[in-house]
Amino acid sequence: MIRWTDAWTWLVPLLAALLLGGATFMNPAAWLTAACAVALIGAVIAAVHHAEVVAHRVGEPFGTLVLALAITVIEVALIISMMLAGGPDKATLPRDTIFSAVMIITTGVVGVCLLVGGLHHHEQSFQLAGANSALAALVSLAGLVLVLPTFTTSAGEGIYTVSQLVFVALSSLATWGVFVFVQTVRHRDYFLPPANASDEDQHAAPPSNAQAWISFGLLLVALVSVVGLAKQLSPTIEAAVASAGAPKAVIGIAIAMLVLLPETWAALRAARADRLQTSMNLALGSALASIGLTIPAVVIAAVWLDLPLVLGLSAKDIALLGITLLVSAITLGTGRTNLMQGAVHLVLFAAFLFLSLVP
Template identity: 45%
Template sequence: MSLDSTTLEAQPMFQPKMLIRPAVAWGTVVLFLVFGSDWMQHLSSHAIGISLFAWLFLVIVWGSFGVVHEAEELAGLLGEPVGTLVLTLSIVLIEVVLISAVMLGAGDTATLARDTMFAVLMIVLNGVVGLGLLIGGMRHHEQAYNLHGASAFLAVIIPLATIALVLPSFTASTPDGSLTTLQAVSFSILTIGLYGMFLWLQTGRHQGYFVAPRSDTDQIVPEEPPPPPRRARKGEMALHLVLLLVNILPIVILSKSLAKVLDYGIAATGAPHALGGVIIAMLVFTPEGISALIAIRRDQLTRAINLCLGGAASTVGLTVPAVLAIGLFTGKPVVLGLPPASIVLLASTLVLSTLTFSGWRTTMLEGAVHLSMFAVFLVLVFSP
């Protein structure tokens, strides 16, 4: 017996398995609200400290996959590029909350935002892009994508990254890579304005730049609007929006506990301060990175580029104003300027990304080169 459209429409939108992830996350929230203060007093025990970190890390990552799932459901309803934008902004929101939670702690967190943003750029632009292009090249030989979209992303990422991570190291008003109040306010407004204009163009007149080409020929790029999103059943969009919030909220609440464990662990082990930024970057971008790799494997390179480059642009565009605002209102020092070696690596990555996405197709060679840059980044984290 076949299912016709009427039967499909009659299938329930809500399924109990949708609540498994949020149930585990909210259960963890309840346990930490009841017993968390006692557990935090015993972090000096390596077994307890490692167990709490592993527990929180896995729950937050698993919850993030729930956020990705609901955001992808909304993507199917809203169409591209709005759907991918919802996913990207959801993930970056988690990142900003985690950074804020750690910054408001008692440890030395002056460079945390800088380290996290730099780690996200390296993981995304070198790690995920490199591995993705390598996998895509092995599976599909060459992959086509929408050049206009990639160029637009890079046109925003380059000035945002330069203003946020490079320029503070060369200003004369402060000696340590931090910003004066005037600089912080001005750069925040500039960052928000530039990123906001990009979002307006991405979801408006230039939507065609962020959808896959209509043809395999190098010269054809979609000039017409993207295909319409699938028609949503009554209440379907509201359901997935509620589930998206239900998955995000426990991550936001648990981030404070993870921040305490992470801060204590780095201080107790004498690990490099940059490692905290790397852990947060891996924590929040793992689900989105996996989604990008799956898209590349399916030969959906344009969607993967939207996820990767969109995540990089959103990270800088939203994190900088948030952390500078926290610094201004709480008096916490915020150091954004990168050290010289990291500036060289960032500049090389931005130039390499521009070259990689300067043609209409990609190959394995670009992937191997990006992965080599990612390896250099990992070495510098532990041996700056």
Template identity: 60%
Template sequence: MITRFRSLATRWTLLVPVLAIVLLVFTWGRGLPGAVVALVTLVLAGSVLAAVHHAEVVAHRVGEPFGSLVLAVAVTIIEVALIVTLMVDGGDKSATLARDTVFAAVMITCNGIVGICLLVGSLRHGTAVFNPEGTGAALATVATLATLSLVLPTFTTSKPGPEFSSVQLTFAAFSSLILYGLFVTTQTVRHRDYFLPVTKEGDPITGADHAAPPTARRAWISLGLLGLALVGVVGLAKGVSPTIESGVESAGLPPAVVGVIIALLVLLPETIAALRAARRDRVQTSLNLALGSAMASIGLTIPAVALASIWLTGPLVLGLGSTHMLLLALTVVVASLTVVPGRATPLQGGVHLVIFAAYLELALNP
């Protein structure tokens, strides 16, 4: 019975990405009635879960810390594609979409994912342990990227409004790529041990999984299906986005809620993967996923929208308002205090979750 259940689960994760692509072909660029929107939403959710499964297969094959990069980079590329696609279609109405989505990603990862993983890890295993050197380096990079890309545009004077001039936007784009490249090199080459899960005594765990890694053939198949699943996610999400936008508008909610919904949807695979790692007492893997996703979201999105701004006709508003800057500052301070000891209790997890809840409340009621 157990073998049959596992076989069914394997077939399900194989079929859903293919079904998502087929459904995408038949629905792309067409108005969707309510029943089709419901079907697309169901397949979209299935594609997200299938993406989690295949990303974990690939991550298990390549090991940490490379495994954490697989899902972070793949999902961020899809996020960038979705943002740019919606900005092309949205005109002036989408001027703040990149800012709203990137900031939502930072708050979701640095407070939502970090908070729930610290809470789960500490409740199940007494304390959540991780490497403060690697986690601190990741947090410092996220804080720098967020400040350069999302805070400085509010205070520059070369262009009216919270926007960068062309030269400033180019500098921000190249800085983002350089910092992200430096971090990936640090994480995977020069100081790889800083990003490995650790024991209660702080020793790196080199064999983080007890099960035998999948074969190379299975890993390659999962990598291909991961790509199909993520393409299906962004394509189907674009198909239902008009319904989401009209629903947000009819409910009288701020336009920034669209960015929150996009970020929540795109980051769902990483959230599930990070939670599973926390349950196995691999909190460092969870933090690698969370902070790596925040870093990739900024480091890849800003250069992409900077390049897209060449042919986009509308403005590109990147600067945060005072409320969001305050939340970002609070997040950086609290996260720094969380990282320094290298271990956390349920209290730290709860603090991050309260900050995330405050962000969601202010997104709905600014």
């Protein structure tokens, strides 16, 4: 049973879903845009609450996988729907969104978690073996999907041929699948909190199966509402980007930020509670899922529906991605963190945002 004091946890997702349904069939207006923005924030908070309930029931690392997988699947649906609606103008949208998601996670989310954790607990620890596995997979996927298309010669710059797309899609899905097998079955202990780390959840009784299933259902409702409301707000975002004279890539950044809000908030809460392992599982797992699941789905849509698809990054973005992955390997290479590492990641995050606006 859900207590009356927790009524907001089910009222907010349902109200957000109702508002999304109304916004779909109503003419856009200023008050409706404001209401969608408020509902989106409320749905994010509710999604994090229900994800934590599910995570407490199933334990690590399955709990973080539930949130990362659910958000990524819905993100894929958002990208494909926008590609279908936008046609050739959206050829770079998957690239911009995936690149933005990877940069936001590896610089912004990781940075703020390390900084907040360092301020509250001085030093924190996590399992180095799990982080190394995730970083190795992330470097290979980012290189295959975002870097190599710029240098291949069988098609135009930044473009893969159909056979190359199929190869990259299968490689991405296989890499992500092996990582999930390692994370949840073969080497699950690599992704569990270190023995000396505090975990407040272990002192509380886990929720019942009924509570967990109810929270899982409400989590899906909240996530669908988050992505749906983000799509409703996308015309406003595009208009604001155009009026400001900013590059179109900023649209991908805005979409990625909106979609990643639930994971960011959940990772930040975990870091503040001295559960950095949970933060790392969420961040690195989400970055991998954003490539490993998005690319196969986008490739299927592009090949089947003959949609244009540009994946290769510019030289500036390749350099920024390379610096970020190199710094991540250094800062996360000891299994112990402090606020200095967080500050370095956040400087790179600021550089990513600034250079996106002023390329």
